């Protein structure tokens with residue numbers, strides 16, 4: 001196992017992606033207790049919420065866990081302060097450069113792992129003094145860049161001298177083994193954990209993930225400037241139609257369509273609202289077809305990856 005994960009003391013180099021509204025204490029504690037690394041999704045939540053979640057995880061497990069910080073959140077300063085005070089083992093970051101927080105987080109004992117969609121951003125993060133890079137491909141659920149995991153991971157591995165964690169499109173041991181072959185030191189999975197028993201999302205959301213096929217996601221926000229992969233539903237179709245119409249009209253006034261998207265993930269998670277909610281999920285939703293405890297997911301994918309990497313039928317076939 002990579003020294004990064006050894007330092008953390010986890011059993012498997014498997015990170016459960018910090019998902020806003022979705023990744024709260026029940027799921028995070030279950031993943032960490034099972035030997036992975038659970039990560040609380042703090043999204044745009046206020047600091048009090050984040051502290052409550054951190055303490056709820058600590059009450060359930062003494063294993064390491066993380067917090068995902070959205071650097072564009074209006075509460076980012078207070079959230080960072082809570083993380084410092086609570087000495088959280090890992091901080092993953094999205095939507096920006098965590099450079100200004102690195103010294104404080106480091107002093108509080110946190111490892112910092114930014115999520116990046118490109119080689120240029122990965123290099124910039126290295127200069128910011130982070131501990132590893134999560135390279136996330138556009139197969140993934142939630143906000144995305146434009147490169148696939150297959151193309152992005154080896155290029156980031158070649159470009160930086162830090163451990164790289166592959167994210168996007170990984171839902172089982174085959175994906176983990178493939179990511180390790182690309183040079184990753186570990187993986188981050190989000191969509192697979194949407195189906196975990198402990199995941200507190202509305203049944204409409206969970207069922208939509210379980211029913212989804214390979215082609216059932218689409219990307220909204222490409223024109224608006226923050227692309228996100230979500231399940232096809234009335235909301236995502238309406239959003240896409242509206243932003244395309246604006247793009248074609250040439251007015252470039254996206255205020256109305258942005259308004260449509262505000263709070264849409266919360267409406268999906270809490271209300272299961274198919275008309276107005278964004279059911280964020282990745283392309284691997286088509287591989288997720290039953291509910292299991294998070295521990296069973298972690299064990300299953302880790303054992304499958306172990307078998308493939310230790311005794312690979314692919315390697316034997318290649319060598320023949």
Ligand SMILES: Cc1cc2nc3c(=O)[nH]c(=O)nc-3n(C[C@H](O)[C@H](O)[C@H](O)COP(=O)(O)O)c2cc1C
Nearest residue numbers: 017018019020094140141142168169190191280282
């Ligand atoms: C519902 C949902 C919400 C997400 N929210 C966040 C977030 O708040 N911050 C973040 O850095 N990544 C977020 N992600 C991305 C995940 O952390 C993870 O990197 C991604 O899901 C991995 O790809 P996969 O979905 O193919 O497994 C989200 C993903 C999903 C599915």
